[in-house]
Amino acid sequence: MRIKSQPIYATGLLALLGLVCVLFSLFTGPAAIGPANVIKALFSDQEAATAIIRQIRLPRALAAWLAGACLGAAGAGLQGLLRNPLAEPGVLGVSAASALGAVTAIYFNFAAFAFWVTPMMAIVFAFAATFALYTLGAARVSTARLILIGVGISSFCGALTSLAMNLAPNPFALSDLVNWLFGTVANRSFQDLAVAAPFAAAGFAMIMASAPGLNALTLGEETAATIGANLKRTRMLATLGAAALVGASVSIAGAIGFVGIVAPHIVRAFAGHNPARILLPSALLGGLMLCAADLAIRLAPFDQELKLGVAAALVGAPGFVWVAATTKRISS
Numbered sequence: 001m002r003i004k005s006q007p008i009y010a011t012g013l014l015a016l017l018g019l020v021c022v023l024f025s026l027f028t029g030p031a032a033i034g035p036a037n038v039i040k041a042l043f044s045d046q047e048a049a050t051a052i053i054r055q056i057r058l059p060r061a062l063a064a065w066l067a068g069a070c071l072g073a074a075g076a077g078l079q080g081l082l083r084n085p086l087a088e089p090g091v092l093g094v095s096a097a098s099a100l101g102a103v104t105a106i107y108f109n110f111a112a113f114a115f116w117v118t119p120m121m122a123i124v125f126a127f128a129a130t131f132a133l134y135t136l137g138a139a140r141v142s143t144a145r146l147i148l149i150g151v152g153i154s155s156f157c158g159a160l161t162s163l164a165m166n167l168a169p170n171p172f173a174l175s176d177l178v179n180w181l182f183g184t185v186a187n188r189s190f191q192d193l194a195v196a197a198p199f200a201a202a203g204f205a206m207i208m209a210s211a212p213g214l215n216a217l218t219l220g221e222e223t224a225a226t227i228g229a230n231l232k233r234t235r236m237l238a239t240l241g242a243a244a245l246v247g248a249s250v251s252i253a254g255a256i257g258f259v260g261i262v263a264p265h266i267v268r269a270f271a272g273h274n275p276a277r278i279l280l281p282s283a284l285l286g287g288l289m290l291c292a293a294d295l296a297i298r299l300a301p302f303d304q305e306l307k308l309g310v311a312a313a314l315v316g317a318p319g320f321v322w323v324a325a326t327t328k329r330i331s332s
Contacts, residue, residue, distance in 0.1 A: 017288050021288055022061045025057060025064075025295050028299060029298060031052050041053040042054070056187075059188050060187075063196075065290065066252065067290055068256075068289050068290025068291060069200070070245040071259040071290070072284070073204055073279055075259065075263060075264050075286070076260075076283070077207040077238045077279060078238065080214035080278075080279075081238040082147060083217060084147075085264075087147075089245070089249075091150050091154075092242070093133075093150045093152070094246045095126075096129075098123070099180060099181060101121040101124055102125075103181070104125070105122075106118060119192060119195045119251030120195060120251070122251040123199055124247075126250065130240055133153070134236075134239075164177065181254065182308075182310055183256045184307050192251070199244045199245075202241075203240075203241045203245035203246075205241070206244065208279060209237050210241065213229050213233065216229035258315075259289055259290060264282040289312075289315075
């Protein structure tokens with residue numbers, strides 16, 4: 001009974017820590033606002049303080065948490081699907097395609113039509129990459145071949161993104177491209193969250209619906225098929241769910257790496273290797289990690305604020321190396 005309840009307590013703790021991190025972010029920023037005024041600004045009109053807390057700090061903190069939660073859940077789902085602890089949202093090319101969508105909107109100035117065009121392009125390209133995967137046989141091919149297809153899609157999208165940066169018409173366009181490629185949640189609004197949230201919710205619902213099939217896959221594809229698992233449905237749900245989650249994440253934070261690898265690996269230390277049991281804790285830990293990273297960026301004594309993707313990579317890349325070095329079984 002203690003083994004079963006341990007993940008529940010840990011999940012509750014992760015949710016609480018995430019809430020604390022978001023709330024603490026409201027007290028942090030270049031404008032000096034006292035704790036009492038921060039609390040007042042949340043519930044009443046305090047003019048300048050209200051604008052800073054409600055329109056700048058709160059949306060930014062929520063955007064960082066939501067982006068991290070999306071990446072954590074997508075990473076856990078893809079690792080269960082591919083039975084590979086090094087899998088993450090970029091392994092199928094979805095992250096690179098989503099970033100390409102945002103870059104395309106900026107490069108061709110589609111973003112001038114409405115604020116939601118750039119994030120929506122990121123989401124659309126994420127689903128386009130998923131459609132390409134299924135067109136190329138993702139529902140039928142082996143896991144190893146699925147990874148190879150994803151690497152090809154990722155490389156192609158990365159090449160197109162680099163081409164757009166090389167041909168950027170002016171320094172301002174290049175700066176916007178860099179913001180999306182390196183990741184940031186600065187200047188995010190509740191409108192941006194409103195665009196991403198429905199896709200995040202749909203993606204998480206699909207990932208959770210794939211949990212029974214992911215459980216069966218731990219026994220191997222042949223055994224899972226023998227006991228009645230619908231592998232085609234599981235792949236479809238997990239891949240589409242990851243696409244929606246990655247699209248939502250990129251639409252509000254740009255390209256962020258390594259959270260989808262590190263969060264599920266840490267969660268396994270207390271939740272075990274059952275894919276179904278690590279989905280929710282991985283999402284909560286991913287949200288906590290990215291929210292904490294954004295908070296650290298704002299507290300760092302630098303003249304120019306670090307990009308969120310850079311900060312995540314500084315911590316996540318060594319974590320990736322550690323996972324690769326300490327994991328005895330990388331694939332099956």
